[in-house]
Amino acid sequence: MLRNLTSTTKRVALGAAMASLLVLAACDQQSTRIEHARDLADATLDQISGRAVVEPEGDATLLAASVVDRAIAGTLRNDMPVEVASEKSRFAVGSIIAKPKDIQPMMFDEEDALMMDEDELFEEVEPDIAVEESFAAAPGAAPPPPPVAAPSSPMAMEIEPARIMPRVKLDPSAPQESRDEIDKAYRDLERTARSEPSAKARTRSLEPRSMEAVPQERRLAAKKLARRSVISTDAIVRQRDANTVMLDTLSKYGMDGQVALSREGQMVIQIGSDGADPTQFSPEDASARPQNFLAVDSGAGCPDSTDLVTVQSNAALATECIVKDLRASGQFEYVEKDYIFENQFVRRPRPTDPGTTPGTTPTPGTDPATPPVTLTEITPNDPLWSLQWNFQNNGDGEGKSGGGASFQEFWTRQANEGSPDVVVAVVDTGLQMQHPDIKDSPNVASGWDMVSDPRMGNDGDGRDGDANDPGDLCDPSDPFAADSFHGTHVAGTIGAGASNNGTGVAGGAWNVKIVPVRALGKCGGRLSDINDAIRWAGGLIPGEDAMGNEIWNDNPADIINLSIGLFEFCPASLQDAINAVTERGVLVVAAAGNARVSTQYYAPGGCQNVISVAAGDARGQIAPYSNFGPEVDVLAPGGDLTRDDNGDGRPDGILSTKASTNCYDPVTGEGVENCFYAYEQGTSMAAPHVSAALALLKARSPEATGAELTATLLAALDAREPMQCAGSCALYPGTEPIPGSADMCARPCGGGLLNLANVPPLSTGGGGR
Template sequence: MSAQPYPISSLARRTALAAALLALAACGGGGGGGSDDGGNDDPGSSSGFTVSGTLSVPANLVVDGDTNDINQTRVANDGFASAQAISATSQVMGTVNLPRTGPEGASYAAGDGNDFYRVTLAAGQTLELDFSADPAVHNLDLYVYRQSGGSYALVGDSSGSSSSECLRITSAGEYWVQVLANKGASLYNLRIAAAGAASSCSNTATAVGVQRVLPGQLIAGLAAGTAKATAAGALIAAQPLSLLKGRVAPGHIGLFALDASEKARRRGLLALAGASAEELQAAPRPAWMDELDASSRLQVETLQYAKRLRASGAFDYVVANRPVHASATLVGSYPPNDERYSLQRWHYEQIALPTAMQTLLAMTTQPTLRPIVAVLDTGIVADHPDLKNQIAGGYDFVRDADSAGDGGGIDSNPDDLLSDASQPSFHGTHVAGTIAAETFNGTGVAGVAPMAQLMPLRVLGKGGEGSFYDILQALRYAAGLDNDSGTLPARRADVANLSLGAEGTACDADTESLIASVRAQGTMVVAATGNESERDSGSIAAVDFPANCRGVIAVTATNAQRGIAYYANGGTQVALAAPGGDMRVATNGTGLPDGIYSTLATFETGGNRVSTYGQYQGTSMATPHVAGVLALMRWAYPGITPAQVDALLQDGQLSDDYGASGHDSDFGWGLVNAAKAVRAALNLKDGVSAPVDQGVIEAQPSSLDFGTSTTSLNFTLRKTADTDETVQSVSDDSSAVSVAALSVDGAGLGSYRVSVDRSGLATGLYTPTITVTTSRRTLIVTLSIQKLAEGTGSGDIGPVYVLVYDAATDEIVQQGLVSASGGSYRYSLSGITAKSVYIVAGSDYDNDSVVCSRGEACGAYPVLGATLTPVDLSGNRSGLDFLLTPVGVGNAEAASRAASRKRQD
């Protein structure tokens, strides 16, 4: 523990984490207990016990040099000359704010409107900016520049209205990256994805001299029947804008030109931002704009003008004058263009989803009846941009008014909770996104079955609690059976997903009878096996209820290496395995923990609910993968029955056999394979064979990101179906890379290990390839390797606050501030009298006295998941080590929980 040069008030932080979910609860999250590496070798004293350990930080994690944290040693990075140098695989955590916006802190009064970073990038790399605040109130933009002569030129921009921006680099070179506060204040994460490790981004960098927009030109329009015409006309009259073409009238658009006077443009921009009369009179140009060439200055102003004019609400449509394209479809080629697909790649490739989608795409005609998946869970964030177009009805069956947290009992609104005081987990939203997030739309994440529709049925209330009676009523509703709502859905669900369960409860005959009735309606039921196991210590818990009921497809969880996850329950009732993750480790090549990435929400400081994305782990996360695959089968063959699916399952046509041959208590019938399942459904359809009669060999994953420190990763060569194709050779094209077969059969199929030796590499980014030659074709596995310069990757991400909570009362019992030393943070907190505690650590870059907000670093012992694991104290505990990662990107839990604990003063 470093010395404490700060008053205790500066350490009075609270965390954005909520308490663990209760007995009949969502099955996401951790499992497993905390072992004591150091042992309970000290009985302590009457003054309490000591907990200690080391907090580690990924080598590519970087902190903005001038956050709002008053305890940070600040180094300004506000312009091109002072740009902060970072590596090409960095993940940056930071803050920006306009003057007098956001929490009070180091940059509150003067503002910190820009952060600049200097980085050398390779072609194909993607910059991904996420920020935590409500984008309707606070908004950030992403700009990229290159040096041209004695000035800088704009070569890329992303200035939308959501809480994320992205930009893809098209040519190698040195770039200056700007995170700009267009409005308000926010935490942010800037992730630099390696070439091949990110999905396509619709915004791309151009060459120097190519205009991003037509400088000084805007397009603005009004919807037919709008009442905004008067306000729009008044705004135009007050602004330095002139109409070139079109009309300012309902149902029309106009082309506008900005004033030729830069001073007038600056005043107009400030007026749109609500500046004071004094600020309008001065209208200074930001210092960093002095270094831009004239065309780039006007292009940036045009982009800012479009965004602020749009935010004014006076128009229904505002864009800079340049081409804008948007598209979305139900079935398309993989990888999809969704910005965050790269963070889902490992779990979707593990179930052969890309091959399944190609098989569906090859169908002569696409079906018109979209399958429906009922999600019996905590409800859904109905306005989430990746879910709002996928919802088909729904209902709230939480009967207990206190648990419901929405002012009453059952009702027709399945929306998740709108208040952070009600402790929403957004568990159902995460599950729903895995099943059917809108895909091929250039934003957010992808769903397993994007053609499916979602029927959210809210059965779990505050804290993830629920009653089985409510669940039974929702299950009846989903199947189109009589229920307490007195209503029936317009069309019953094809699949019911239950990512929930109760530990230690046997299934009864009456429940199995109901499930049989549900199946008779044509509705298939999938449920999570539960997370109570501690497989690392040899303890395997039984399958939870209702997954242990006959007629239910019980789903267990795998990790990124296709092994059974350490927390996953097992037993004879297990039917299938699917990706559930293990967030204790980061092996999937993205530099982030091995969690399941999907849709989520959080609450900004003002209490507004904001749609976002993040990771969970658990059998809850595995189950929607299977539900999505069943929806794919219903899309391929709408007439397929639950009994036919059972037969295909037991015949091995839905899965790859892992574990013991045939059915076993760990994997069930095996790891679900979406490609095999789709082909099996097509084979049943009117006796017509699938479009692809013979399988092919594929590599999974198709790319490996070694980041700055990873030295070995594995990939697998497998067949998508029966095939005579064989592997002829596996080779690499770099002296720093070696490939070795780990477990390979006579056809060359199996697991291969790729090892990297950086000792002979110069500083920089390398993208070698593995070439797999088969008897038919050539496959390429792309690699990304970063060699850092000496002294970089120090593991210093600024001040970190360690909080110890009493597990019984959920109150802080000890806290401390630690600084990095030797690339890690070592903490030791004494005087703890509680018998059982949670240990959480994180940063507070925005200085709002809340650690672990979305955009900050966070961790918990032993792993931060959907539940916190208590540490029992009967003596001093050492070796309580854990990982700190960015919240909302590398760890979803703190991003999805409300700030439910009070500040200690």
């Protein structure tokens, strides 16, 4: 890992990687791949025009379904010029993420929480003398407020929630007023801290069998409490001191701003008019063009010779300079720009990989000790199931696929299609709540909209409890731009839709609880929003309702899916958020990225403490667009829309839930104006397969730890042949040549191919405690 390199060294290394991509894209030979895409497009046009239909003796379930339950998006967008990954990342103008040094996280132990008495769960905490004296010493400080009476039962946290974390306005033209506001905000924060349960260590003897007698309701309450971040005195004092440094820095440049505080110490600073409180924007502001509030990261930073007038006239430069000064203060663990993440759809083809030949299917490694399936295979009655090669059993022959992940065999041999007690949070663009396969699905729980900036929210407001996806179209002038409804496609692969209901597609986990957390909107998603979305999904921090009250996630995630990406080394604040949830036992699954480079250059796929997932095609080979490298853990189905290796006349993408236009009926071939299912490709599609697989393993072994579930998953991967992760050495510099294969290099793509058929039944020692 390059975690300890300086930012300058990282930028140089990253720039070199990007430059090599541009050179490779310029010299790549694309004709074969684009011609193959044209053939697939022609085949789809044949279907739409009625020249190709499903034969009468074809799949009975598909033939019997209504058009609305089986129609598929017919637009193929692969016959286009090749696009490489964005040359430069972007950031939100005027928005900075920082965390003061030496803040230690506070948390509960779940078993200790189980042993608390009713009144202990919410016992009153005595005022901290050091904090009170610190506030009293501040100029003009008012006396501290009296302690707040503690709630009397665990349910009180939901009935009478505390106020949300405060925001502090910083105005250098009125320094004393600003300092008074800082002190007031932190007194309010201290008052909130007093009303919360204490995280002091408690140790009590507990007979092993007595744990079984603990009511389920109390177990769930203890689980929530153990996940919750507690406001510590340390965090209060250090954030207050950091605000003083921020005020001094803004004074240097004659700019105002405000700071949003955090339970865990991660603060978001909004500077100047461009970085002002997003909740204060008017509807007119929400229609602003993205270039007005997003900036391209040039990598130049803040030049030493920059004068004050230039900084004040350039909001993007002011952001760079304030980041530089705050870092130099020595007050902070990290200070970074609020980068913009994008979804990991592959909307256009990447350069041809000469090492792949359409129609070839290498045989992945198999375990001869695994007995053949003798049970009657569980087959969902969803009409489009026959087109979902990704869930089918791995292998050759009818109903199988060389790239299939064998979900069908797991459902059959393990007698398990999931459990509603397992929670998967999807941090993405939200969910199309009115999708016909989703709106009545029992698998969808209440989520949260964490998009703070209405200009990116596209729904007229900021954060709230509505995780519906209104669309994320960024630039209407782009002829290829469209709403992606990315989160709906990702969540559908995991199991947001109702599977085995005679409608549309099946998901990987039929019975699962999906919590949609919207963090990406118009033009992408802010790093600060994604950090908060991860923490909210894990049950660590609350959201805020219209009245300013804290709203906690009632369904803390067991697994968080991040099918998002940023072409940067893992930001420190993102790693902090990931660490915060994984320390509480949450599993984080991340897309490796779609830029054909080492995953170390991408976040979150290159972050630590994530399960990083590369994308494979229907043959079980790494897709040409997929990132690779030692950071990758698993190769899972991600699709390749330019191939048809199973010969069904349709592209080998991942078929899932998503509202679309320009569709067709796969039975009659007739055109359909609107539909609710579409093929997509990308590491975004690969990651949810792993999330769904982990959800199945968790359902099978509810008491298993995250480490145990991960070990079971990785132990069951199919060993790969070298050519399954091969590519032209010229296209993938720095990879290892394959002996005996001219000009071909191996791209590290994880420990193996996802194959749930290799998971042994529990009776033979497979997973769990």
